[in-house]
Amino acid sequence: MSVLVYVEQVDGKFKKSVFEAVSYAKAIADNQGGNLTAIAIGNVDESELKALGNYGASKVLNVTNDQLKNFVNQAYASIIAEAAKKENADIVVLSNSFSGKGLAPRIAVKLKAGLVDGAVELPKTDGGKFSVKKIAFSGKAFAITELTSAVKIIALNPNAFGVKETTGNITIESFSPEVKATDLTAIVKEIVRATNKISLPDAELVVSAGRGLKGPENWGMIEELADLLGAATACSKPVSDADWRPHSEHVGQTGIAISPNLYIAIGISGAIQHLAGVSSSKVIVVINKDPEAPFFKVADYGIVGDAFEVVPKLIEALKAHKG
Amino acid sequence: MKILVCISNVPDTTTKITFTNDNTQFNTAGVQFIVNPYDEIALSRAIELCEGGKGTVTVINVGESQTEPTIRKALAIGADDAVRINAAPRDAYFTAYQIAEYAKTTDFDMILCGRESIDYNGSQVAAMIGEFLDIPSISIIKKLDYDGSTATIEREIEGGKEIVSVSGKFVASCAEGTAEPKIPNMRGIMSARTKPLQAIEAKEIEQVSKIDSFETPPPRGTVKLVPADETAKLIDLLHQEAKVI
Numbered sequence: 001m002s003v004l005v006y007v008e009q010v011d012g013k014f015k016k017s018v019f020e021a022v023s024y025a026k027a028i029a030d031n032q033g034g035n036l037t038a039i040a041i042g043n044v045d046e047s048e049l050k051a052l053g054n055y056g057a058s059k060v061l062n063v064t065n066d067q068l069k070n071f072v073n074q075a076y077a078s079i080i081a082e083a084a085k086k087e088n089a090d091i092v093v094l095s096n097s098f099s100g101k102g103l104a105p106r107i108a109v110k111l112k113a114g115l116v117d118g119a120v121e122l123p124k125t126d127g128g129k130f131s132v133k134k135i136a137f138s139g140k141a142f143a144i145t146e147l148t149s150a151v152k153i154i155a156l157n158p159n160a161f162g163v164k165e166t167t168g169n170i171t172i173e174s175f176s177p178e179v180k181a182t183d184l185t186a187i188v189k190e191i192v193r194a195t196n197k198i199s200l201p202d203a204e205l206v207v208s209a210g211r212g213l214k215g216p217e218n219w220g221m222i223e224e225l226a227d228l229l230g231a232a233t234a235c236s237k238p239v240s241d242a243d244w245r246p247h248s249e250h251v252g253q254t255g256i257a258i259s260p261n262l263y264i265a266i267g268i269s270g271a272i273q274h275l276a277g278v279s280s281s282k283v284i285v286v287i288n289k290d291p292e293a294p295f296f297k298v299a300d301y302g303i304v305g306d307a308f309e310v311v312p313k314l315i316e317a318l319k320a321h322k323g
Numbered sequence: 324m325k326i327l328v329c330i331s332n333v334p335d336t337t338t339k340i341t342f343t344n345d346n347t348q349f350n351t352a353g354v355q356f357i358v359n360p361y362d363e364i365a366l367s368r369a370i371e372l373c374e375g376g377k378g379t380v381t382v383i384n385v386g387e388s389q390t391e392p393t394i395r396k397a398l399a400i401g402a403d404d405a406v407r408i409n410a411a412p413r414d415a416y417f418t419a420y421q422i423a424e425y426a427k428t429t430d431f432d433m434i435l436c437g438r439e440s441i442d443y444n445g446s447q448v449a450a451m452i453g454e455f456l457d458i459p460s461i462s463i464i465k466k467l468d469y470d471g472s473t474a475t476i477e478r479e480i481e482g483g484k485e486i487v488s489v490s491g492k493f494v495a496s497c498a499e500g501t502a503e504p505k506i507p508n509m510r511g512i513m514s515a516r517t518k519p520l521q522a523i524e525a526k527e528i529e530q531v532s533k534i535d536s537f538e539t540p541p542p543r544g545t546v547k548l549v550p551a552d553e554t555a556k557l558i559d560l561l562h563q564e565a566k567v568i
């Protein structure tokens with residue numbers, strides 16, 4: 001029994017979601033009595049690779065190849081599938097990130113493997129069945145999905161499992177499978193990344209605002225609140241449709257689905273399509289001037305009031321709290 | 324140019340999701356089915372790229388005969404013809420295989436999907452089609468330009484975007500931003516009735532997954548309201564009680 005986890009790097013470093021995926025994969029390996037190998041592609045600092053040991057990986061396959069500096073899912077999928085074969089992996093774990101979504105399905109086809117994406121719990125193996133709970137209907141439900149194939153692939157939702165530290169030794173092994181030219185036909189021309197911003201899908205805290213804010217010029221206080229909290233910013237669909245905010249911030253049924261520890265919704269009514277993407281947040285705070293706003297029905301904490309008065313006061317209170 | 328657009332048939336976004344048969348089946352009673360919203364975006368971009376006689380758009384759906392109204396809706400929006408693979412889509416692996424097998428019989432320049440179907444939220448079909456056909460797949464795109472042989476694509480990444488260039492055939496899954504969804508007009512609706520819709524039989528492939536049952540999230544407790552002038556109390560509750568800050 002062996003588990004392989006793909007550790008996605010960004011500029012040679014790992015993000016929290018990677019340590020979460022390793023922690024999750026380690027728990028599976030322990031439950032099934034097996035060992036955990038990680039695979040890293042691109043140029044990752046040695047200290048980063050060693051850090052994977054703190055989350056339970058006993059070996060990391062390190063693929064360094066200048067052709068693979070940028071993410072090309074075809075080539076990456078081939079390498080991960082090769083690694084899975086080499087390690088006789090029964091289970092392959094990835095983060096359900098943007099890249100993970102492009103990668104996992106290709107690996108699944110290569111290994112004739114069933115894939116659960118958006119997993120939110122450890123697999124259950126009752127009665128010889130291997131099943132995993134995943135988000136379905138945009139967060140309005142969960143689907144318990146059984147994987148019936150020999151090799152199984154799981155893409156873990158960010159923030160679903162948490163990071164679990166352990167102690168252990170890790171060996172770094174260089175791995176250099178051949179890369180087919182036909183796997184490199186898509187060419188990355190440019191990467192634009194706002195490094196100072198917390199990315200929404202990974203964020204533990206999210207401050208979100210809707211049409212109640214009246215116009216893009218009023219987002220200053222939303223950003224200030226988010227900065228103070230160390231939160232990412234999000235918005236409702238009409239807000240991004242009107243170009244008040246970028247589409248990448250739009251959450252909900254047709255935007256992205258998130259499950260942060262804290263979701264603060266300001267001037268958002270709580271339409272069913274909006275709730276679909278945010279209702280699996282652990283704690284929801286709603287600020288709305290309408291006490292009848294449907295969002296209050298799914299909120300944990302609420303303030304009925306005008307955002308233009310409440311948010312500046314909240315910022316003051318937060319500053320005071322932080323001292 | 325020939326573009327194939329994959330359409331899934333999903334419950335309307337306002338649907339209250341319930342299950343029957345001991346939570347093993349989605350309850351379709353009274354549910355309105357629609358073209359998956361992301362597939363509408365993919366279709367709209369395909370139609371834009373083919374405008375002015377530059378090409379044709381074929382829509383494909385893996386589904387049983389009850390999905391035909393949804394396929395007709397896609398024809399009304401502006402697809403030229405349609406194919407239905409006659410089978411209940413048992414999982415993404417099965418669905419992608421059917422679409423890839425069909426695509427092998429016709430010479431498509433690109434295959435467009437939605438970023439995910441809003442029912443099972445797989446985000447799997449597009450990249451699986453790419454792998455079955457051994458062609459590039461770009462997932463979750465926000466922009467697609469095509470000069471007749473090379474596509475320039477903007478793909479979403481955490482906290483930013485990546486610009487990718489692909490020459491030759493490819494698959495992409497479209498998110499918001501790729502196009503404004505088109506709304507069918509009267510002429511579109513009339514002509515959709517007579518556009519070709521071909522049904523073909525599915526092919527067998529090994530089963531790799533199945534859904535055993537569903538769960539609905541536990542209901543939340545009632546909201547704790549804090550007076551508008553006591554924001555410090557809210558911060559305190561989030562810190563002490565909820566322990567999230």
Ligand SMILES: Cc1cc2nc3c(=O)[nH]c(=O)nc-3n(C[C@H](O)[C@H](O)[C@H](O)COP(=O)(O)OP(=O)(O)OC[C@H]3O[C@@H](n4cnc5c(N)ncnc54)[C@H](O)[C@@H]3O)c2cc1C
Nearest residue numbers: 210211212236237252253254255267268269274289290307
């Ligand atoms: C197919 C489909 C898909 C959709 N997908 C999504 C999706 O993914 N995400 C999404 O968000 N929506 C989606 N929608 C739209 C959704 O139905 C709602 O229209 C939308 O969420 C409403 O956005 P809002 O709450 O910002 O605006 P509104 O509904 O206009 O609500 C504004 C709220 O602000 C409050 N307010 C006003 N002024 C103030 C103030 N000064 N202080 C405090 N509160 C104030 C009001 O009381 C109100 O509750 C979708 C719709 C369809 C049909």
Ligand SMILES: Nc1ncnc2c1ncn2[C@@H]1O[C@H](COP(=O)(O)O)[C@@H](O)[C@H]1O
Nearest residue numbers: 329331385436437439440445446447448
């Ligand atoms: N049954 C189906 N028939 C045709 N296309 C589908 C079907 N299911 C999914 N797709 C396509 O694949 C995309 C992603 O779906 P999924 O992988 O199920 O989230 C959808 O947006 C559609 O474009």
